[in-house]
Amino acid sequence: MSLRAWVFGRRLATAEEAAEEIGPREGVPALGLDALSSAAYGPEAALTVLLVLGAVGVGYLPTFILAIVALLLIVYFSYRQTIAAYPNGGGSYIVAHANLGPTAGIVAAASLSIDYILNVAVGISAGVGAVVSVFPVLQPHLTECCLVILAFLTLVNLRGIREAGLVFMAPTYLFCASVGLALALGVWHTLIQGGHPRAITPSAPLPQAVEPVGLWLMLRAFANGCTALTGVEAVSNAVPAFREPRTRLAQRTLGIIIGFLALMLLGIGWLCKAYGVGATEPGQPGYQSVLSQLVGAIAGRGVLYFVVQASTFTVLCLSANTSFSDFPRVSRLLAMDGYLPNVFTHRGRRLAFSGGIIVLAVLAGMLLILFRGVTNSLIPLFAVGAFGAFTMSQAGMVKHWWDRRREGGFPVRRSMAMNAVGAVATGTTLAVIIASKFTEGAWISLLLIAALFLLYSSVHRYYVQTRRALERSEAIDLSSLAPVRAVVPLKYWNKASQRSLALALRISKSVQVVQVMTGDDPPDRLRRNWHDWVVEPARAAGLGEPELVEVPSNYRQFVAPLVAHVRDLQRRHPGCEVVVILSAIHGRHWYHQLLHNHRAEVLEARFLLREKPAVTVIVTPWRLDED
């Protein structure tokens, strides 16, 4: 087994694809990690805004959670419809592109791509941040830790999505089970103690109120809490990864994810109020996450507490994986429609779309290096992309039903109404997010989305132009062919150059052997032996008689005088096709190339970059270990 096979897994045939398909058991961890892990930071994000209200703020949390869960259910039913309507994958890009046109489609795709890239960076940095707060010795190596985890995720995903699902299954289910158990325990305690349970480990005291309740504050708290919704999109985009019956299994997977998430959010919201757990100032000494305080209050600092903490760390860290499943899929769709280079459509040795995985890893790595792996700096950029994609997708679904309004009766209208509610709700949320976080970093996201939009459109324009320039669907034109003339630049008379000359003589009747006189020329044995060494054998073999030409070079250059000579030949024989034939010597190892000149490459590049029309340069390779 080669090293490559060991690291990346054996190469999979295209026919093995079915075996790589997934069901809900693998789908929930592979596609739901991002959504589920949101429970760990969504409620806290809302509570952090409510800090200024003091103890009163915590009392509002259940209301916010109810609103968020309502939004979550709207999004769920909307995406259920999308999955049914687009069984071949119905991400925001497809839905917006199909219903609202190409421009809306690539806006959605750009939003989504930025969301995915940020999700990788935020997920990893949050996970590492959590680990680092337990092991402060790692603090100076924050960025390096993030990059190690990124490399690990990249590798796992290059091995293929199903194995990725297997790796992430245990932590995801452990997270759901332990958080669920803690919440159930909390609900039980609360019920038997009459709604006012006693905290086992007391949570942090709540600060004094410093601001009155206001609409803007409420909107900001809601917007922040909406980060709990990020990642819900994943399943609808990955429908083709499911085994048959695709639609049903994908819907069931989405249902399970949303169900778990909603239960966790509701439990956290209600119990925070019951136990009086609020946020603590992030980034300050004494900071403790809401989940940590809550589980401590319910169950004390025992085994359950540490299981919850450990699985939260892991899940946050691995939530990045959702992006690794989905970003390559979106990139592939864009490439198939000509918005990205072809390479994104190629499946790698393990049937994963390697190109997208690698680009995602590189971009997320750049973000991590740029922001030095600090989550706090990345968070304000987050959620803009996700809600942009939600809004585009649901607006697209409204159009989808509108176009079908005459087909069905009541269900179409109900569906359209639901998607319209979803579009308005997510659109409003998006507006609130942009407005409240603009100066904190949302502007960077908007800028990146605009940049991606421009990239996609210019790639598309280039491909369209190229296709038009090359298009010629008719018989090949062979009527006006002038003979091929071969130019063979030759410095040393040896086996390699003799091979080039032999090829030239076999493909052309008019061959010129050109000696470019650069001033450090070898002794002129070829000229003296020209007749015996070349002309006689060519005559004997019935081939054309080659000509020996000297080309002067005053500036010790090889390429420029040769190019001038070729141009001159083309002028003197209009319509002829000139090919240049030269040999390149290759040693056994790559570093041997440092010891040979690279005239062939330089010549090719020169003919391509600076000269019109391009001339074909034929390089006859000579391997030193060949004979």
Added chain:
Amino acid sequence: MSLRAWVFGRRLATAEEAAEEIGPREGVPALGLDALSSAAYGPEAALTVLLVLGAVGVGYLPTFILAIVALLLIVYFSYRQTIAAYPNGGGSYIVAHANLGPTAGIVAAASLSIDYILNVAVGISAGVGAVVSVFPVLQPHLTECCLVILAFLTLVNLRGIREAGLVFMAPTYLFCASVGLALALGVWHTLIQGGHPRAITPSAPLPQAVEPVGLWLMLRAFANGCTALTGVEAVSNAVPAFREPRTRLAQRTLGIIIGFLALMLLGIGWLCKAYGVGATEPGQPGYQSVLSQLVGAIAGRGVLYFVVQASTFTVLCLSANTSFSDFPRVSRLLAMDGYLPNVFTHRGRRLAFSGGIIVLAVLAGMLLILFRGVTNSLIPLFAVGAFGAFTMSQAGMVKHWWDRRREGGFPVRRSMAMNAVGAVATGTTLAVIIASKFTEGAWISLLLIAALFLLYSSVHRYYVQTRRALERSEAIDLSSLAPVRAVVPLKYWNKASQRSLALALRISKSVQVVQVMTGDDPPDRLRRNWHDWVVEPARAAGLGEPELVEVPSNYRQFVAPLVAHVRDLQRRHPGCEVVVILSAIHGRHWYHQLLHNHRAEVLEARFLLREKPAVTVIVTPWRLDED
């Protein structure tokens, strides 16, 4: 004028070479900076070792200086003879190679190269260190300052050696003149004040003696002082850069350099004793260079003092330039003898040997970055290379005279005797240097010399093998030529692929169009229209009828199935020459290449690296702006 012409100067024709040649006026600054600047640190290096003797130590300095100047004169007369004997450049490499054999030659070349590389790093870091001690604000940017100066020197030298000489002329002559004036003033004061002059600015007090006088101490002081001799080699290596009469002008240049240097050394030695100036602890607070103390004592801190200091800074900093003249010359000699790649023999646009200049700059830059621009860490590595080269060169000269001992009479024996004295003296010094500095860093130099030695010998071995493998000085063998078979991989039927096919049909009677079925194939229009689009036109033009072949690909690969197909074709038609013809599309800008596939390059690489025998891949370029 293009940017490139403005930065590097206009391109010079080979015939303009004479105009680039130099005389003593340009030769002293261009080749002597290294040697002359040694006066600034040689005596100080000896005094630093003598520090442990307290005030007594200074008294020994004139003796050491006399010994060093005697060694300098021995070296001078030896190199005078070398210049006369080797008018085409008689560096250590040539002399050792010619007289002691190739192995000795490349040992000398390796020593010399290491010396040159270290000289650049030491010179620049010493200069920057001096500047930084005046402007401490630059301290955190030490490495960056060094690299800026390195870049400047590289650029100046890429413009050509004569202009380099012009740039460095002013500081060199200013240094000699100002130091000379200060020393003359000091001698005058000493003489009129009866040998015990009064210091104008008192020098640092001398410490108490902590060690008795001992032989080992004396040897170490002598070895350290011998750093004053580094750089003397330069002229003998650069003889071909001089205008006619070459030998005389080169000897005169060497004489002027050695004369200046000896006078400065003697003056400094005698006046240090007279004024009681000793070294101060290097790298400690209160450190002041010996030259600075001495000039202060002689002339006070006036205009002369600051001129000496400023020109010393400049000269130290620019002494690196000697290496830029000489390292490329040595590399060129090695390349001409097949010990280094050919590229080192090519003259750049300004007739300088650009390859060597760039490699020197890169290696010295790496040293500067590695040692963070700190002179103190680099100094122990220094002088090993220089004295290694001296010893090899003079031993070679002894052999040179020995071989000619029957030719002349008395002069040959006298010459041989002098070179023998030189060889023994420099060899002993080398042994002392290695022994006394081994653990401090001399081992690194020895290791680097060994590494270079291995590099040179393996490059040479490879070139010899290559020449042998390719050698074939006889008539070209065209007797057993089987027909050329062309394979044209084709995916899309467009102008570019039609061009490839047209070339294939013109150079071969048996053409196969191959469609590699990777699973994402375009609609099969070509197969349906094959007869009308291809077969008919080929028949009409009187060309061979091509064949359409489908090659399955189960792993979404293009290259591997195609290679297998070509191999199969070769097996079925033994002796035939198979060429693969495919097109490559090129956009207007380099970044457009990111949007095209690179099958041609991948295929070429695959045929070269993994398959035997190599198959010729013909790439027909298609420029999008061509028609």
